[in-house]
Amino acid sequence: MFTTEVERPVPGGTSDTRRRRVVGLGVLAAALVIAAAMSLAVGARALSPGEVWHGLFADPEPDQKLTEIRLIVQTVRVPRTVLAIVAGLALGVGGALIQGYTRNPIADTGLLGVNAGASFAVVSVIALFGFADPLQYVWFAFVGAGIAGVVVFGLASIGRGAGNPLTLALAGQGVTVFLAAMTTAVALSDQKSLNALRFWNAGSVAGVGFDVIGPVSGFIAVGLVLALIVLPALNLLNLGDDVARGLGVNIAVSRTIGIVAITLLAGAATAASGPIAFLGLMVAHVARYLTGPDYRWLVPYAGLLGAGVLLVCDIVGRLVVRPAELESGVVVALLGAPFFAILVWRGKFRNA
């Protein structure tokens, strides 16, 4: 007599929240485009929109001034803008993922030993081979980050732990501690590595060409695809291992893919731009505040926020100490941290 059929809830919450979230994503993307346009125009040599357009698309001309503009836009501004977006995206997504996988709200992208591994690789190759140019050690940094990530995950997966969030976080800390100390030891005994280390540690998206950005973006793209694959499972994993297993999640596979994704994202970004701390942690919290705990929304938000914040910080870094520049990693912390602290103080993250 009575039908027992229940209306299925729309996936992803009610249609209203869904619309709000989509609009939010659109706003973030639009802001990112505007920031990118500004990033092309702003710098030691300010350019008008017309000049930027010309520098991007015009054919080579004999006019000396226009050639110079073309050179600035194409070899300086475009690469650093692209890298800021790519690295920010990677660190934002990586930050959200690492908090999800360790179930720890203070986990940052460096937690798996990625930053420490990269730094150790940098000082080691400089001490061993005497590299002077940052471009020579980019790939060593990437390999170092990757090895550190694999070692941490491997150690945490031995026996019946199988990537248990707590073991993962603590093993990451243990390996990070070890590598950071080794880095200091090498740097203290070799002045050239110490010199390179201090600039490397600042974290900057400037001065890297497309020959590096291309492959780095490739690795990050792979990481993003892997992240997309595991997002639904990550939601279930956060209900607890037992519930997730009961709902049909293969916990070991899901964790492995997730950790590989984090290592690729954070490792590639760190290799190209140096360790940019705090960014991933910060945008993950802001994204959670904006979207709620659903990782299918949280992670894209965190990615776009990461790209936007890094890009804006890079622009600010070019403006504050003209004609010199402040490294974007430094600006992220100096500008982002007070903002973040205000949000915390106002109780925005109570439900994290």
Next chain:
Amino acid sequence: MRRVDERMRKVQEPGRGTDVRASMPPGVRLGQVSFVWRPWLVLVTLVLAAAAFLVFCLSIAVGDFPIGLSRVVATLFGRGEQVDEFVIMDLRLPRALAGLIVGIALGVSGAITQSVARNPLASPDILGITSGAGAVAVFLVTTTGGTAAAIAGSLGLSSAALLGGLGTGLLVYFLAWRRGIDGFRLILIGISVTAMMQAVTVWLLASADIRDVARAQVWLIGSLDARSWDEVRVAFWGTLVLLAVVAAVAFPFKPMHLGDDVAAGLGVRFARVRAVLLLSAVLLAAVGVSAAGPVPFVALVAPQVAMRLARWPTPPLIASGLVGALLLIGSDLIARAALPIGLPVGVVTAVIGGPFLVYLLVRANLR
């Protein structure tokens, strides 16, 4: 927040925590006082204390002028020969005592922070002390002339850095104060302030003269070289007073770990206790920084190691302090006696402490 908290509490318990408690002997009652007899925890604590004392004596015995262990002990208890007395009392004891005090202070500080925040990644390093002190020290080292040199000259680098660290720590504490102290809010504010201070440090290092950078780096990693009795005396009394405060309020510590609601239900005035404990943790870390520089990771690693050695679900306070002391004096001993180049103690601490924590984790998983 609530759900995260509970999950975090669950994951904080190591693998065997539950069976140990299930087989625990019943409580003991002496008049009004009742407690649970915990043989393993007591045994581990005693063994750690003995080991710490042994390494402490060894650290005094080893050096350019070796002194036998029995003579060290005799001198420490005031029945030594005059030659020994000079070497030990004036040269070696301040250094060893500094290691002991700093290790205990940092270990206890870490145990408090991790317990109150119910997060094993929380260490007093992220409460601002270390990074604030580091930023001030690097500023003083890398800036020549002007007010910076005047400050460094009149106060001494350590004291100036300590003031900077204390200022930062208290700033974090009061920024996080909003109708009481909330562990989660404190940590997030601490992380942001720490990130800022580290950015300042990195920026100062990147724009400084390379020779100053090396000096600053040594200070940043922490060292026990050239400790004077004055520094040790201040650290000793500071630590003693703070430990007394912690002991006085730490009795309701255990129910606090079960979550605010349970603790309140059991009658713990958790807001006040938590505030006092956290402030003590900040000050203990400050004492450590003042005496040895920001030796990193001791506060993070020691409580986790102590927890696993003692097979206890929460970081045990006394054992954490002892592990910290053991780690610091042991590392200093190794750095002086076994390594060819004079590495700062902080490097050795991390190189030993990090892998040992990983070893304990892997061993727990393999069982």
